[in-house]
Amino acid sequence: MSQIFSGGVFSSDLSDGRAGVEIELLSSHVCASTAEGDAFVIPYEQCSVEQGGYSGKMLFCRNPDRSITIFSEDPSFLAALDEASRGLLSEQLAAERAKSKRQSRRGSLFVTGIVVGAAILIVLLYYGVRVGADRVTKALPVSLDKQIGKMAYQAMPKEGTEVHDPQLVDPIRGIVSRLAEHAKVEGLDFDLHVVDSPTVNAFCLPGGTMVVYTGLISASESPEQLAAVIAHEMSHATLRHGVSRISQSMGLSAAVSLIIGDSAGLLAAGEEFFRNASINSYSRQQESDADGEGVMMLHKAGIDPSGMPGLFEVLKEEHGEVPEALIWISTHPDHETRIAETKMMIQSLPDKNYDTIDLDWSEIQSRVTNSVEMKSE
Amino acid sequence: MQYDLIARPSMTVAKMMLQAGETVTCEVGAMVAMSSGFQVETTSRSKGGAGGFRKGIKRMFSGESYFLNHFTATAPEQMLMVGPSMLGDIMHHSLSGGSLVVQGSSWLASSTGIEIDTTWQGLGKAFFSGESMFWVKCSGTGDLLINSFGAIHEIDVRGEHVVDTGHIVAFEDTLQFDIGKAGSSWIGSFLGGEGLVCKFKGQGKLYVQSHNPPSFGKLLGPKLRPR
Numbered sequence: 001m002s003q004i005f006s007g008g009v010f011s012s013d014l015s016d017g018r019a020g021v022e023i024e025l026l027s028s029h030v031c032a033s034t035a036e037g038d039a040f041v042i043p044y045e046q047c048s049v050e051q052g053g054y055s056g057k058m059l060f061c062r063n064p065d066r067s068i069t070i071f072s073e074d075p076s077f078l079a080a081l082d083e084a085s086r087g088l089l090s091e092q093l094a095a096e097r098a099k100s101k102r103q104s105r106r107g108s109l110f111v112t113g114i115v116v117g118a119a120i121l122i123v124l125l126y127y128g129v130r131v132g133a134d135r136v137t138k139a140l141p142v143s144l145d146k147q148i149g150k151m152a153y154q155a156m157p158k159e160g161t162e163v164h165d166p167q168l169v170d171p172i173r174g175i176v177s178r179l180a181e182h183a184k185v186e187g188l189d190f191d192l193h194v195v196d197s198p199t200v201n202a203f204c205l206p207g208g209t210m211v212v213y214t215g216l217i218s219a220s221e222s223p224e225q226l227a228a229v230i231a232h233e234m235s236h237a238t239l240r241h242g243v244s245r246i247s248q249s250m251g252l253s254a255a256v257s258l259i260i261g262d263s264a265g266l267l268a269a270g271e272e273f274f275r276n277a278s279i280n281s282y283s284r285q286q287e288s289d290a291d292g293e294g295v296m297m298l299h300k301a302g303i304d305p306s307g308m309p310g311l312f313e314v315l316k317e318e319h320g321e322v323p324e325a326l327i328w329i330s331t332h333p334d335h336e337t338r339i340a341e342t343k344m345m346i347q348s349l350p351d352k353n354y355d356t357i358d359l360d361w362s363e364i365q366s367r368v369t370n371s372v373e374m375k376s377e
Numbered sequence: 378m379q380y381d382l383i384a385r386p387s388m389t390v391a392k393m394m395l396q397a398g399e400t401v402t403c404e405v406g407a408m409v410a411m412s413s414g415f416q417v418e419t420t421s422r423s424k425g426g427a428g429g430f431r432k433g434i435k436r437m438f439s440g441e442s443y444f445l446n447h448f449t450a451t452a453p454e455q456m457l458m459v460g461p462s463m464l465g466d467i468m469h470h471s472l473s474g475g476s477l478v479v480q481g482s483s484w485l486a487s488s489t490g491i492e493i494d495t496t497w498q499g500l501g502k503a504f505f506s507g508e509s510m511f512w513v514k515c516s517g518t519g520d521l522l523i524n525s526f527g528a529i530h531e532i533d534v535r536g537e538h539v540v541d542t543g544h545i546v547a548f549e550d551t552l553q554f555d556i557g558k559a560g561s562s563w564i565g566s567f568l569g570g571e572g573l574v575c576k577f578k579g580q581g582k583l584y585v586q587s588h589n590p591p592s593f594g595k596l597l598g599p600k601l602r603p604r
Contacts, residue, residue, distance in 0.1 A: 019473055020475060054476075060579070
């Protein structure tokens with residue numbers, strides 16, 4: 001018994017040129033009948049077969065003068081036609097099957113290509129923009145750093161009141177200006193603020209605005225140790241770590257706008273970045289770089305750089321557990337590594353006679369205590 | 378469906394006359410005016426059909442609405458006027474089995490025997506055809522009204538035919554559709570401003586529109602003042 005398939009027919013005999021039909025595969029021919037009772041017949045030996053249509057799975061049978069085309073999308077139509085025609089159409093049908101397979105293989109290859117290509121493009125674009133933004137930020141004038149630093153300093157919450165005692169502030173300012181002469185970048189203003197707070201910390205914003213907490217002054221055993229921390233923090237500014245961090249933290253669109261020459265996004269991101277107490281969130285690499293540059297600055301300024309590992313030793317011994325107040329040390333690489341690294345850097349330096357910083361350190365430290373006491377009174 | 382297309386080809390609206398009990402399914406928001414003897418029903422499925430939620434979501438992907446409006450005449454000789462949101466033409470296509478593949482947002486109205494479904498173009502075509510990711514697939518037996526941007530031109534394809542991306546309105550499912558380059562070389566194709574084109578192969582009807590919305594938008598967009 002022959003099977004019936006639903007499909008369609010094209011013929012100029014039809015008023016619309018096309019009609020929906022029921023297709024029957026008879027012993028010698030394929031027969032399509034419309035609902036109106038019109039019948040269209042193509043003998044198998046005259047049939048030329050082609051696969052196509054929107055889905056690519058529609059099978060078309062045409063007569064030699066192409067005046068009748070019978071087609072069906074039924075998935076079993078091809079196999080049934082092959083069987084009913086008893087091998088007459090086998091060659092054509094096999095060729096169509098192979099063509100369809102080739103097409104679907106090409107299609108999946110194309111899709112895979114697009115997906116892989118898009119993924120590679122996204123990754124390249126992402127890193128390209130990141131690296132590009134970093135390069136561009138480094139090429140920007142330092143006046144931008146200053147602007148960011150000033151805006152951030154005004155916006156950020158202060159941990160205590162600023163100390164104005166000249167006998168405490170002036171000696172530290174002296175250390176800062178001695179180091180500033182050897183800054184890697186010209187045009188930075190190292191503007192020092194001593195803030196009354198037990199926090200053992202200091203930081204330097206982009207452009208040179210610096211804060212030293214009295215807690216750090218008390219913790220340092222010698223002016224050289226304090227100078228080491230100051231040199232480290234100043235190095236973050238001279239190496240322009242702040243703007244690098246901001247450009248990396250910016251969204252991709254802001255980075256693109258920076259590359260095409262619009263730095264407004266960078267300024268806004270900078271203020272936001274530093275206001276949210278991210279002063280110490282430099283990368284490990286940046287911290288190591290700042291240690292290295294700090295040692296160099298100390299060396300060039302004629303200050304004994306061994307104050308740096310010295311301070312790490314003090315902090316390690318006195319505050320082995322790293323309490324909350326020791327932000328400076330806790331957010332930095334672990335002190336064992338840093339002691340070893342800085343010691344190695346110092347050894348590789350050429351011999352030099354360092355001048356001791358001529359200050360009455362215990363007097364200065366007592367000033368800190370006084371200022372704290374004065375406040376508590 | 379008894380219909381009359383008025384103000385062709387740039388501001389076409391379709392004026393349909395429905396007999397009592399006759400239903401027409403229209404795109405949401407297409408109704409311009411109507412007689413008082415209509416019962417209006419809004420669902421996410423075809424009149425009397427199945428699908429509902431899933432088909433509604435699929436339709437949204439093709440650029441059509443989640444809901445469909447069914448207008449059923451409750452009295453004889455009821456007039457319903459429908460029009461597209463874009464300026465352009467409307468054409469009538471009658472289906473007797475098979476399907477018509479319509480670009481997203483071009484389907485306007487159809488009689489009850491037509492099932493409105495969505496079909497995925499395929500990734501390559503979706504990227505480059507200049508159309509929505511999905512097509513609207515209308516199948517069954519009955520009448521269809523399709524709208525375009527600009528005038529509609531009907532092409533009876535026998536063999537091969539090329540249409541620029543963004544100009545396809547609809548085509549019969551017997552046509553195979555591929556994306557290819559306009560000229561013989563890639564560089565020439567792009568320098569010529571044609572870039573990629575849609576190539577149709579096989580036998581069947583193809584409807585193209587004289588203008589394409591993305592090009593119009595690109596021309597107009599920069600001239601608009603920001604609000």
